[in-house]
Structures are given as C-alpha cells and as structure tokens.
Amino acid sequence: MYHLDQPLQPGDSLRLDFDLLYRTKGFKNGNANIDIVQNGTFFTNQYFPGIGYSEQYELSSDDKRKDNGLKPKERMRAQNDPAGVRQNVFGDDADQIRFAMTISTTPDQTAIAPGYLQKEWLKTGPDGKKRRYFSYQMDSPIADFYSIVSARYLVKKEVYTGKAGNPISLEIYYHPGHPHNLDRMMRGMKASLAYYQANYGAFQHRQLRIMEFPRYRSYAQSFANTIPFGEDMGFVADIDDKQDIDMPFFVTAHETAHQWWGHQVTEANVRGSAMLSESLAEYSALMVMKHQYPQERMQEFLRYELDYYLRGRQSETKKEQPLSQCEGQQYIHYNKGAHVLYALQDQIGEDKLNQALRAYRDRWNVARVAQTGIYPTAADLTSELQAVTPDSLRGLLDDWVNAITLYELKTDxxxxxPVGKQYDVQVTVSAEKVRADSLGNETKRPINEWIWIGVYAPKAKGSDSEKLLYYQRHHITKPKQFIIVRVNQKPDRAGIDPMNLLIDRHPKDNIKAIEMP
Structure with a gap:
C-alpha cells in the first residue's frame, strides 16, 4: 500500500510505473491459473494496481464471517446510497478513461486489446528473443474495464453497413480447426447491430471483434469493441437447427448488447445494478431472436430462462430479491430479468418498451453522467418503463419488477x-397468483389478468415444429375458468400461457392433450 505525499488535485495527473510477473511452476492439484496460458491467454485490468481499498476480497459468507467474529454483511449497497450512486459498477478507480496500450507476445500469436490497431512490428524483447508488438488506441473515452487476449489465430472479416449507413468492421479471431459456427456468430453480430441501432441508438465504434479463448472458462464477456468468447460457448457447439437453441447466435447477441447496456450506459454500483446491464442485454438478445425465429420457437428460449430462474431460487443461500433490488444473483438478473422484460413488451408492445430503453439510454449515457457524476439505478429505468406503461398495467410492472410474484397455471x-368443418375446443384452466418475500413466505394475490390461451395443431410426421391454430388473450379472474374457442383444423393440444410468458412454478402442466368425447 502506497500513500501520496500530496493528495492528487482534480485535473492533475501522476505517472505510475509497475512491474508484474506471473510464472507457472509445475502443476497444481486444482485451482490453477487459467488466465495466462501458452495459447489463448485472456486476462483483464484486475491484474493491475488499483486505487484505494477493495471490498471484493472481504469474506462474504455469513457463516465464515461468524466464524471469524464478524457481523453479517449485505451483498451490495442500498440503491439510494450516496456513495454508491457516484461509483460505477466497474469500480471507483475512474469513470471513463483515455485508452492506449502496447502489447507484445510470441511471434506466432496475435495480441488484442480494445481500441484500433495503430501499428504492428517485430522486435527483440528484454529476454533477447523475438517478440511481436501491437499498439492499440481508442478514439474516445471508455470504461476502466479492458482485456488482453493473445493466441495463434485465424481471422474471419466482413464489413457491415446497416440502415444507419456507418460501416462497421466485423472480425472473428478463432483457433484453427474451429470454423464451424463462424457464420452463426457473424450473423449474430449483424442482426444485433441492426436491431440495437434501430431501437437504442448508434453503435459507438467503427469495429467489433470476437476473440476465442480456451474452454477452461465457459463464458463470454464484452469490453469496448471487443468480445472475448469461450470456445465451448459457441466455437465448437454442434447445433441442430431443428431442435437446438442457437447458442452461438444468442450469446453473440447478448454480448453485442453490452456495447449499449454496460458501455454506453454504465450503472451505479448498488442493488439492482445488474438489471441495467445483464437483464437488458439478455432481453435484447431475446428480441433479436424473436425476429429470427417463428413465434412457436420462442417458447424454447423463454422456457430456458424460466427453468434457470426457478432452479436458481431453489439454491439461494441468503435471500431472494426482487428484480429491481437484485444483488449479483445470476438467476435473477439474467434469467428472470430477460423473462420479465420480454413478457412486459408482450403486454405493452415492443415499440413502447424500446421507446423506454431509448429514453433511458439518452438520459443516462456516459456523456450525460460525466456532467453530473451520478450513475443510474434500477429506479431510473423503472421510471422510464412506467412512463410508457398504461395505468391498467402498472400493477403488473410493480408485480414483476419490484416484487417476487409467482403464478400457478394449469390446464385441467x-x-x-366437431362443428361442421370446424372444431370447438373446451379448455378448463386453474390460475393462482402469489407474492413471496425474501425468505419464501407467500401471500395470495387476486388474479385479474389477460393471459394467452393457445391451441396447437398435430405435429407433422417426422417434424418437431409447432403450429398454433389459436392464440388469443382471455381475461382470467377466477381460480377455475372454462373457456371455449373455435378453430378451423382438428387440434392436438391446448392450454394456458403456452409461450411460458409468466413466472409459473410448474410450467409443464400448462398444455394438455385433447380428450376426445
């Protein structure tokens, strides 16, 4: 720990020189360093010195804190904490930074950092061996959050020019032998840029790059104009388009969305912060998928989000929070968040919800925040959502965002x-709605909602594709309700909320096969 002789004044600067060495010695029996490897190094600026005290290394488990004579600790600051709203989620070292970096690596590898390549050259390094150098510089300030990647790469390049007219260089750096899903990922970048620029505003860079790293880690992460992307998250996935969710495309859409949610708008480091980045990125990816897939296929994506949320809340060790107060709980900010926002756009309209997101981005982008020093919270996003939500649906917005609301829907x-050449379908459904507190205690709520009823055609022989013959909302106000609808083709199954738009604890019983009289 070092202290300055004189405090650094606003607008002043100080140069910091440091040396950092990491050397692998032998093999560890687990928990080995997987950031710095022979081929496929990927690490972030967390390796570099930071300013001040970092709470992230404190004990977080209540049990371990008790064993060490410490009081329980909240996972995050309160949403209105005056210090928290002045600190962004990437840390309190800096707000935006001017970024330039020179990296050297072995001669057969390509090293990549955010920014645009200014120069590349070969030179003898300090150890007397040839090194390959890369110099990058960003043309505008970025978050104090950046990565360094180095590997033996091949590269696929295309130029995307959408309706906005600004050409964007798209590049995918990949391991030789892993070309299988490059077209899916390239399509994912193009479709995402098209949707996000049309609905959220212009992309802030001239280039977007994806770089593969080894599957020692299974995730992807978005930095300014660069997306390190795990090998098994997309590059080696075996996708059957008839049966599988296209995860390479979906993950690409999610990470591209972070160029808006996380980088154009950076949130305060308080409760609910991940709703503003991860929930919005996951929702945005779902919307890109919505415009690529038939309506019936979207049920697979929504069911995926729903299942992960339900499993996550079962394994919660501390307390479940509403979406707007989530505390780094992935099952809430990824899965529930995307599910809730998708259901909300289904209620109020896609254009209305995107109008709210555009207003949020315009009001809270990093350029505006630089003038005030105050970062947005989930309350600020919720305020924009309220502004576009009709009075009749604001109760749902509160249920889904500010509370833990669960449904129990069932087709009995x-x-x-048969009615001539048509068919009357009689559907008996059960519906229940509850609110839960952070410890799981539940209180029944009256059900008074317009919920979708769906009737399916039989699947074609040898096909897994679904076809809805009927899909309309019905006003559900009773625990038991009888509904009759008419279709033009002999149906196979029917039920309530067939797309799994609501947080239903037992979604498998929503649809039931026809009982012939």
Whole structure:
C-alpha cells in the first residue's frame, strides 16, 4: 500500500510505473491459473494496481464471517446510497478513461486489446528473443474495464453497413480447426447491430471483434469493441437447427448488447445494478431472436430462462430479491430479468418498451453522467418503463419488477366437439397468483389478468415444429375458468400461457392433450 505525499488535485495527473510477473511452476492439484496460458491467454485490468481499498476480497459468507467474529454483511449497497450512486459498477478507480496500450507476445500469436490497431512490428524483447508488438488506441473515452487476449489465430472479416449507413468492421479471431459456427456468430453480430441501432441508438465504434479463448472458462464477456468468447460457448457447439437453441447466435447477441447496456450506459454500483446491464442485454438478445425465429420457437428460449430462474431460487443461500433490488444473483438478473422484460413488451408492445430503453439510454449515457457524476439505478429505468406503461398495467410492472410474484397455471381438461368443418375446443384452466418475500413466505394475490390461451395443431410426421391454430388473450379472474374457442383444423393440444410468458412454478402442466368425447 502506497500513500501520496500530496493528495492528487482534480485535473492533475501522476505517472505510475509497475512491474508484474506471473510464472507457472509445475502443476497444481486444482485451482490453477487459467488466465495466462501458452495459447489463448485472456486476462483483464484486475491484474493491475488499483486505487484505494477493495471490498471484493472481504469474506462474504455469513457463516465464515461468524466464524471469524464478524457481523453479517449485505451483498451490495442500498440503491439510494450516496456513495454508491457516484461509483460505477466497474469500480471507483475512474469513470471513463483515455485508452492506449502496447502489447507484445510470441511471434506466432496475435495480441488484442480494445481500441484500433495503430501499428504492428517485430522486435527483440528484454529476454533477447523475438517478440511481436501491437499498439492499440481508442478514439474516445471508455470504461476502466479492458482485456488482453493473445493466441495463434485465424481471422474471419466482413464489413457491415446497416440502415444507419456507418460501416462497421466485423472480425472473428478463432483457433484453427474451429470454423464451424463462424457464420452463426457473424450473423449474430449483424442482426444485433441492426436491431440495437434501430431501437437504442448508434453503435459507438467503427469495429467489433470476437476473440476465442480456451474452454477452461465457459463464458463470454464484452469490453469496448471487443468480445472475448469461450470456445465451448459457441466455437465448437454442434447445433441442430431443428431442435437446438442457437447458442452461438444468442450469446453473440447478448454480448453485442453490452456495447449499449454496460458501455454506453454504465450503472451505479448498488442493488439492482445488474438489471441495467445483464437483464437488458439478455432481453435484447431475446428480441433479436424473436425476429429470427417463428413465434412457436420462442417458447424454447423463454422456457430456458424460466427453468434457470426457478432452479436458481431453489439454491439461494441468503435471500431472494426482487428484480429491481437484485444483488449479483445470476438467476435473477439474467434469467428472470430477460423473462420479465420480454413478457412486459408482450403486454405493452415492443415499440413502447424500446421507446423506454431509448429514453433511458439518452438520459443516462456516459456523456450525460460525466456532467453530473451520478450513475443510474434500477429506479431510473423503472421510471422510464412506467412512463410508457398504461395505468391498467402498472400493477403488473410493480408485480414483476419490484416484487417476487409467482403464478400457478394449469390446464385441467381439454375436449373437442366437431362443428361442421370446424372444431370447438373446451379448455378448463386453474390460475393462482402469489407474492413471496425474501425468505419464501407467500401471500395470495387476486388474479385479474389477460393471459394467452393457445391451441396447437398435430405435429407433422417426422417434424418437431409447432403450429398454433389459436392464440388469443382471455381475461382470467377466477381460480377455475372454462373457456371455449373455435378453430378451423382438428387440434392436438391446448392450454394456458403456452409461450411460458409468466413466472409459473410448474410450467409443464400448462398444455394438455385433447380428450376426445
């Protein structure tokens, strides 16, 4: 720990020189360093010195804190904490930074950092061996959050020019032998840029790059104009388009969305912060998928989000929080957040919800924050959502965002009666709604909502594709309700909330096969 002789004044600067060495010695029996490797190094600025005290290294488990004579600790600051709203989620070392970096690596590798390549050259390094040098510089300030990647790469390049007219260089750096899903990922970048620029505003860079890293780690992460992307998150996935979720495309869409949610708008480091980055990025990816897939296929994506949320809340060790107060709980900010926002756009309209997101981005982008020093919280996003939500639906917004609301929807019986060349489908459904507190205690709430009823055609022989013959909202106000609809083709199954738009604890019983009289 070093202290300055004289405090650094606003607008002043100080040069910091440091040496950092990491050397692998032998093999560890687990927990080995997987950041710095022979081929596929990927690490972030967390390796570099920071300013001040970092709370992230404190004990977080209540049990371990008790064993060490410490009081329980909240996972995050309160949403209105005056210090928290002045600190962004990337830390309190800096707000935005001017970025330039020179990296050297072995001659057969390509090293990549955020920014634009200014120069590349070969030179003898300090150890007397040839090194390959790369110099990068960003043309505008970025978050104090950046990565360094180095590997033996091949590269796929294309130029995207969308309706906005600004050409964007797209590049995918990949391991030789892993070309299988490059087209999916390239399509993912193009589709994402098209949707996000049309709905959220212009992309802030001239280039977007994806770089593969080894599957020692299974995730992808978005930095300014660069996306390190795990090998098994997309590059080696074996996708069957008839059956599988296209994860390379979906993950690409999610990480591209972070160029807006996280980088154009950076949130305060308080409760609910991940709703503003991860929930919005996951929702944005779902919307890109919505415009690529038939309506019936979207149920697979929504069911994926729902299942992960339900499993996550079962394994919660401290306390579940509402979406707007989430505390780094992935099952909430990724899965529930995307699910809730997708359901909300289904209620109020896609254009209305995107209008709110555009207003949020315009009001809280990093250039505006630089003038005030105050970062946005989930309350600021919720305020924009309220502004576009009709009075009749604001109760749902509160239920889904500011509370833990669960549904129990079930189709009890489905029968069919032929009527000439048409068919009357009689559906008996059960519906229940509860609110839960952070410890799981539940209180029943009245059900008074317009919920989708769906009727499916039989699947074609040898096909797994679904076809909805009927899909309309019905006003559900009772625990038990009887509904009759008419379709033009003999149906196979029917039920309530067939797309799994609501947080239903047992979604498998929503659809039931026809019982012939």
């Amino acid at each position: 019986k489905v029968t069919v009666t």
